[in-house]
Amino acid sequence: MRIGALAILLSTLIGAGVLAELPDLSGTWAMIQIYPQTAILPFAGEVARSSLVAQLVVVEQTGSSLVMSDRYCFTDVDDGTPLVRTEIPDAFMKSLRPAPRRGELRETEEGLLFEQETHLEVRGAILEDPENDPLPTDLLDPRVFDQDEDGQPGMTVRVTVLGIVEGKTYVVQRVRYHLIGSVVGPDRIEGRIEWTDEQVVLDATNELLKADTIGAPDPDLEASRFVLVRVDPSWSCGVLRERLAEILGEPPND
Numbered sequence: 001m002r003i004g005a006l007a008i009l010l011s012t013l014i015g016a017g018v019l020a021e022l023p024d025l026s027g028t029w030a031m032i033q034i035y036p037q038t039a040i041l042p043f044a045g046e047v048a049r050s051s052l053v054a055q056l057v058v059v060e061q062t063g064s065s066l067v068m069s070d071r072y073c074f075t076d077v078d079d080g081t082p083l084v085r086t087e088i089p090d091a092f093m094k095s096l097r098p099a100p101r102r103g104e105l106r107e108t109e110e111g112l113l114f115e116q117e118t119h120l121e122v123r124g125a126i127l128e129d130p131e132n133d134p135l136p137t138d139l140l141d142p143r144v145f146d147q148d149e150d151g152q153p154g155m156t157v158r159v160t161v162l163g164i165v166e167g168k169t170y171v172v173q174r175v176r177y178h179l180i181g182s183v184v185g186p187d188r189i190e191g192r193i194e195w196t197d198e199q200v201v202l203d204a205t206n207e208l209l210k211a212d213t214i215g216a217p218d219p220d221l222e223a224s225r226f227v228l229v230r231v232d233p234s235w236s237c238g239v240l241r242e243r244l245a246e247i248l249g250e251p252p253n254d
Contacts, residue, residue, distance in 0.1 A: 022064060022105055022112070023186045028233040029057045030240050030247055031070075033177070033193060033226045039080070039215035042208070043161050047080035049215060054240055057228065066103035068116065072096040073237035087158040095148040095155070096123065105183070114189050114228075116179040123147060124154030124172035135172050139202040144172060154202050159209050167205035174198045179226055187230035192222055 032054055039049040054073040059066055075088040103116040120130055125143045127133040136144050139153040150156050154172045174197065181191015195217055204210045217224060229247050231240075240247075 023183065024061060025059050025066060025105075025183075025186075025189075025230075026061045027059060028231055028235065029059055029189075029228045030231045030235065030243075031055045031057050031226060031228045032244070032247055034224065035193065035195060035197075036218040036220075036223045037215040038218065039213055041079060041081065041084050041213055042211040044079070044081045044083045047084075048218075049080045050078045052076045052078075054237070054244065056231075056235060056237065056240060064105040066105070066116075068101045068103055070098050070101070071237075072098075073240050083162055085160040087160075089148070089156060089158060091148040091150055092155050092157065096121070103179075110182070112183040114179070114181045114183055114191065118176055118178040118194075120174070120176050122172070122174050124170075130174070135174060135198055135200045136202070137200055139170065144202065152203075159204075161208065165206055165208050167209050169204045169209050170202045172200050172202060181226065181228075189228040191226055193224040193226055194221075195224060 032052065034050060034052050036048065036050040038046065040046050041049070053075050056071045056073060058069045058071075060069075061067075072093045074090075074093055077086040077088065079086055098119065098121055101116055101119050103114060106113045106115070122130045122135075124145065124147050125136050125141075126145060127135075127143060138144075144153045146153060148155050152168070152170050154170045157169045157171055158167075159169055160166045175195070176197070177193050177195040179191055179193055181189050183189050197215075199213065201210055201212050227247065231243075
């Protein structure tokens with residue numbers, strides 16, 4: 001859209017009282033994303049697996065447009081079976097530095113809609129075409145790099161199988177997610193996530209851990225969800241961890 005046309009549109013919306021009524025969402029927010037999937041794990045077979053991703057997000061707002069800058073805090077993985085435990089190290093999370101994402105607010109008959117554009121991240125590799133290039137499968141592929149700076153290729157994930165086999169896997173990943181939700185209050189946004197992910201295990205410290213996990217998002221579109229809650233700018237990832245249950249619950253009544 002040309003600048004002139006955009007200005008006319010904004011003027012029309014303001015005159016109609018639409019933009020003037022939008023809440024100010026600028027500030028610091030905690031975001032929790034929940035990604036359920038059906039997965040086939042080595043040694044365990046098919047399981048209902050889920051990942052919870054926690055972030056601190058700084059939101060800048062201009063009219064109905066949002067710019068969201070993320071800081072990843074932690075990821076908790078529930079493998080859906082006591083036979084397997086996956087742990088995402090702090091170094092993995094700290095190495096994730098995504099580019100700012102853009103979002104929009106829109107008035108609908110159901111209320112104020114929040115939508116964030118599809119976000120793509122490639123982890124542990126640099127691809128010429130991040131959207132379409134296949135992920136590397138060889139740890140010596142020059143596109144692979146030590147993103148979490150632990151001296152190993154790609155990204156390091158810790159895995160324990162049967163409580164006996166413990167080791168590290170070195171992976172590359174590609175994740176995409178698109179957020180669609182509702183502004184349920186000036187300090188809370190809730191909605192669903194449309195997402196896909198890919199992972200290749202390049203190597204592992206134990207031969208038994210080299211098999212790739214096969215998975216797909218839960219077919220229930222409402223199961224993959226997110227919540228954004230406004231928080232004090234002083235919040236750290238440690239505070240977010242301590243307040244996780246509160247964030248996932250209902251907002252307090254004033």
